[in-house]
Amino acid sequence: MTCPANSYYRICSNICETNCAGLTDHLQCPDNCAEGCQCNDGFFFDGLQCVSLDKCGCFEYNRYFPMFSVSFALPVDVFLDMKHYEPILLNNCSKKCVCSPGGGFICDHNTCSEDETCTVKDGILQCYSKGNISDNWFRVVVGIASCPPDGITAPRVLHVFFKDLFISVNGQNDVWVNGLPVSIPHTATDLVKFSLVGNTLLLSLPQVQVSLSSAGGVKVTINIALSGRVCGACGNFNHDQTDDLKGPGGVNIDNVPDLLTSWTAKDFTPW
Structure with missing residues (x-):
């Protein structure tokens, strides 16, 4: 051995x-x-x-917490400098703690923001975005396929989810809203509108616009108010391109093909 x-x-x-x-x-x-x-x-x-x-961590609340390695000395006022550590959330996210070098187990008060909820995902208690609880929630799924004869990949179908709407669009600009076919131009609700600009189908809402061109291009444009509040293959829209290569759960990805694979919609059958 x-x-x-x-x-x-x-x-x-x-x-x-x-x-x-x-x-x-x-x-x-x-x-x-x-x-x-x-x-x-x-x-x-x-x-x-x-x-x-x-290098040993801390044993608190009948659990062992590994030490978070840092490259600097523990600050005198650790509560003002906790952003430099990776805190552990406890007590329904009301307390954030770190097991710090030389400082033991140190805690401070914590609250989730209004658009977050305290829950457990993948065994980790954290403040997560409320997602489909928010009025601004949306999800865009693009089905891609290889086009003969050269095998170039291109969008085959577009699915857009909102809080109370499910929209599907194919490459011929046929549109279905909640499973029913509609003609373009179309107003699905007071806020959701479809229009055809040249050969491009445009789906417009106050928080997001999604366009599908006849050439196979998909473009998603979101309101500046959602900066840093989205995730997916397009990045997080926080105006920092250096941290856009992240998969689900914030996992770092090295290249774009692996990034796209990591964001594969698991609730859809592969094309």
Whole structure:
């Protein structure tokens, strides 16, 4: 068996005896042992690897919180400088805490904004956008296909979701609103309007405009009020192009093809 850094193989290993959480809280370790890797003397298991004592995190609320690494000394007034850390939200998002180097477990008050709700996603408690609860909620899904003979990919169908509307448009500018075909120009509601400008179909709302050209181009234009409040293959519209290559959940992506793949609509069958 090959053991990771700062550990060694033992026929009778008990990782619980050298656990970071056990440094600040009494743990009931099992009496039996098992074949595996044991941390070297002076190193402790943090749930993923064996680390030195100064790299151990915090054990609070009957949970172990790993230390967030920072490249600077802990500020005197940590509450004013918490933005430099990655805080953990607790108590229905009313408290944000960090396990900081040398400073232990430090907490401050927290509240979610009006357009956010406190919930758990992928095991993480966080303030998330209310999404379809908001009156400004919208979602644009583009179905693409390879066009013969050269195999160039182009939009095949466009789906646009709003709070109370579901709109579909195909490449021939046929439009369906909530499953029913409509003729263009068309006014779906007081705010949702369709028009044909040359060979381009334009769907207009106060917060967003979506156009589909006969050449296969799709363009989404959103109101400046939604700056930084959107996500997807087009980026987050925060006027900083350096952070647009992010997949769902804020995962960093290296290139555009992988970015598009990461935002594949899982509720649609692949074309």
